[in-house]
Amino acid sequence: MFPNRIKTLTTERQPDPILWNALKQGDRRAFAELYERYYRILYNYGYKLLPDAALVEDAIQDLFVDLWRIQQNLAEAESVKFYLFRSLRRKIHRLSEKENRFLSVDQAAFPFLTDTTPEHQFTAGEQEQQLTQQLAHALKQLPDRQSEVVTLRFYENFKTAEIAAIMGITDKSVRNTLHKAMTHLRENARYLAPFLGLLLLLLS
Numbered sequence: 029m030f031p032n033r034i035k036t037l038t039t040e041r042q043p044d045p046i047l048w049n050a051l052k053q054g055d056r057r058a059f060a061e062l063y064e065r066y067y068r069i070l071y072n073y074g075y076k077l078l079p080d081a082a083l084v085e086d087a088i089q090d091l092f093v094d095l096w097r098i099q100q101n102l103a104e105a106e107s108v109k110f111y112l113f114r115s116l117r118r119k120i121h122r123l124s125e126k127e128n129r130f131l132s133v134d135q136a137a138f139p140f141l142t143d144t145t146p147e148h149q150f151t152a153g154e155q156e157q158q159l160t161q162q163l164a165h166a167l168k169q170l171p172d173r174q175s176e177v178v179t180l181r182f183y184e185n186f187k188t189a190e191i192a193a194i195m196g197i198t199d200k201s202v203r204n205t206l207h208k209a210m211t212h213l214r215e216n217a218r219y220l221a222p223f224l225g226l227l228l229l230l231l232s
Contacts, residue, residue, distance in 0.1 A: 044108040051095065052102050059099075062108070063092055069184075070116050076179065077120050087119040110186060114194045166213050174209035181206055 042050075042061065050058035067088065074084035091112065095102070105111045167175060173195075180186045180194060181202075191202045 048105050048108050052099055054099060059096055066112055074116055074120055078124055083123050087116055087123055090119055091115050110190045117194055170209055174205055177205045178209050
């Protein structure tokens with residue numbers, strides 16, 4: 029129903045809440061802008077959960093079809109990104125059940141480190157590329173759930189409560205899983221110890 033890319037119809041980038049409210053009023057331009065803005069990051073996240081391009085694309089299409097269909101009944105969204113991530117995860121889960129598939133993070137497909145992700149917090153200059161490659165390699169060694177929590181927390185900047193709602197687990201489970209992931213990385217990737225030690229301190 030939708031192309032992978034939709035030409036942006038607004039000349040200025042509008043904040044998510046404004047687009048969301050406009051969508052609730054039936055604004056097609058706001059709908060198209062939200063789709064354009066979130067398609068790629070939703071696809072990347074969905075593909076990490078289940079590496080099936082067709083299924084992930086179907087889930088995203090279904091999600092936006094639902095948004096348009098129930099536009100007038102949409103609740104206020106404090107975070108549009110959170111709403112979309114949580115909804116997509118649920119749709120992928122339902123679709124995967126129909127296909128007798130299981131949600132699991134595809135470690136080989138983790139595009140964690142891009143120009144817009146927080147790897148710049150870990151290093152700078154000539155050492156950046158080497159360190160980010162090492163980090164990506166270390167993340168591949170994590171169990172699926174730990175990988176997903178790390179992704180949502182540090183690369184998508186969701187709060188603990190939001191991660192819990194997205195994944196359908198408790199806040200405590202999120203904190204414990206994240207702590208285990210950081211501990212695992214610190215023990216098995218000693219070159220990251222200075223940075224992970226700080227993160228563990230903040231999580232304690």
